[in-house]
Amino acid sequence: MSKVKKRSTRGLDFDTSWSYAPALENKDHIGLKKRYDLFIGGKFVKPVKGKYFNTLNPATGKKIASIAKGEAPDIDKAVKAARKAYSLWIAMAPGERAKYVYRLARMIQERAREFAVIESLDSGKPIRESKTIDIPLVAAHFFYYAGWADKLRYAFPGKQVKSIGVAGQIIPWNFPLLMAAWKLAPALVTGNTVVLKPAETTPLTALKFAEIVQDAGIPPGVINIVTGAGETGAALVNHPGVDKIAFTGSTEVGKNIQKALAGTTKKLTLELGGKAANIIMEDATLDQAVEGIINGIYFNQGHVCCAGSRLFVQESVEEIVIQKLKDRMSTLIVGDPLDKNTDIGAINSAEQLKTIMQYLEAGVEEGATMYQSTGSIPQNGGFWCQPTLFTGAAQSHKIVQEEIFGPVLTVQTFRTIDEVLEKANNTFYGLSAGVWTDKGSKVFSMTNALRAGVVWANTYNKFDPGSPFGGYKESGFGREGGLHGLSPYLELN
């Protein structure tokens, strides 16, 4: 049967006379201090050198609070506190450790709204996401891993399990509290103590979390939080008292860490960048696939390492998919992260916005065709970027090869499955991928052929604490989540 060929390019008009009034999330209930110190040995302590930096609200460009700048002497104090607490923590019955972790999970749930608002204020992500995705997943991770604490011998049958010691954990700015939870939960239940370094631009939820750590009665020194920028992280990586480093962030920094740790006994896991292929076959359920494309790339302003940033559309449906995609982009609301109707919030920092803009220029220069939705964006000193689409992109383009980490999607077409698999795998990353087809056999054959740590079929950006997450190639090594997420924090003999 032949398909009707003639298709119009009529767009729909989403600049409607009826639209939504601002619906701002109430922020009266949140408790924020003007200044935050370092959290070491169960107490907030001033940084040794007494320096502070500002954390900004990316939606306004204005300062929210002063944050202590941790430096090498502070890291040293934190590692010593963690080492001291380790002997106590490891001596505790595993079921007792679980109780503390369950308590953290419950307390996060109790204060979920407060955490969600602070996360959106500090990171720029829409409150819809922090309220329904970030914070619930934080609690879910603590709950999930708490259950493993007294069952580790059954997790690795026939093996002796032993904790490692002091773990240094470096957290990115895209999912500030969630990435902290991903790292803290498995480390704690396996009996390790932690020095955590939040990202420079998004330290607030980790510091609020420190209040919960105090309230939960976690023994002092088991969790230490040292804020700062790259040098603070480097001091943590290079500290001889640290037994393991877990890092989530850019591939560039990840490589430096791996170099620094070469020849030491420190264990390492890296969760780095990605440039995921999201593949739409002609037999896919197209309207739902379009939704998956949107969720894949515009979730959290595209600040997602597993974002579906490379779209591959089969030739026969290219025109209609692009039409639908552009119309769907017109309905995305870019604006105040604290508005419940906002779909796309603020870009995390001025620096990141600059990076994204450079890629947009590069894309145009390389000859791809740029399309941006035309809705309004706030004009207020915040950092904003319209959802962007590049058609006519190619494997040789920079915007196709490099991770942009913003709301920017490249579109390529293909004719055969072999062709798309070759292009999808032709990247130095390998974190995630997506396949959309109505045919089960294609789901199995294609997902198996994609060299990526996480492959979604007919959905995208789904996370569950029971499911391992991690990369191939320059996307890193080691897994977080699930049973797999325990082993990086254990010696198995």
Added chain:
Amino acid sequence: MALSLLINNIDINHISYMKFAAVESPTIDQVGVEERVARLRSRSIKKEAKVEGLNLILSMIDLTTLEGRDTPGKVRQLCAKALHLRDSYPALPNVAAVCVYPTMVKEVKKLVAGSGIKVASVATAFPSGQSTKKVKIAETRFAVQEGADEVDMVISRGKFLRGEYAYVHDEIGAIKEACGQAYLKVILETGELATLDNVRKASDLAISAGADFIKTSTGKIQPAATLPVTLVMLEAIRDHYYRTGERVGMKPAGGISSAKLALHYLVVLRETLGEGWMHRDLFRFGASRLANDVLMQLEKERTGIYQSIDYFSKD
């Protein structure tokens, strides 16, 4: 000569069916549809957006009574409600139509004359559709002769579920012819179609056969209108628009009794089809109780106080 004889013997509706059959209906992923609906439901409609939305909803209502026990008296009172929604509230819009059985059409036509309110009549052996094509055509002609501006027909679900798409398609085409100038709304009775794939196929079929509106339900079968079904039907309308530039209307009916739920429908409409459909010429609510809840919410927005339902006329 032989060729022209052959062409003369083929039903024109059937040629149109053959064109329809050449375009495959896309399959639908139910999980994806439900996720999309959940996201659309999270839109927060407050303050002036709420008041404007409620006004728009009122203007899109087909005020309906479709019961065996309907009497001229009951229908007269329903018309009075349509004409006087709430006289004390300034500048309220009229409802779009009054929807009744064919025997009541004449009465309604007389009462709403000059108000701009349309007269809609169900037809084609509503609600089951279990009759012959001939009878259905006759009933449609009767309703139109009596003065119906719009005809709400039901499709033959039994035939559809048995895969006799050509029959269903040709029947809709025949009813469309019988409608003449009257608008044709085609009720798919999605509660009997079992899957969203079927909903999509029936939508495409009705649109191809000449429906001016596609409508979810008779209100006599559960589930009646739902947001996922409505989204799938709106997507069928959207694809038809992409292909042809023609705008087909949508009418969810049955079970939409709260203003809050109706606002969700409006959100789904807005973000699926946009401005071109945000009007009663292309979107209707089939409902009997919805109007009062909308009025109650409007009064709440105006006065800050929820009034008892006894302050709103029930007809």
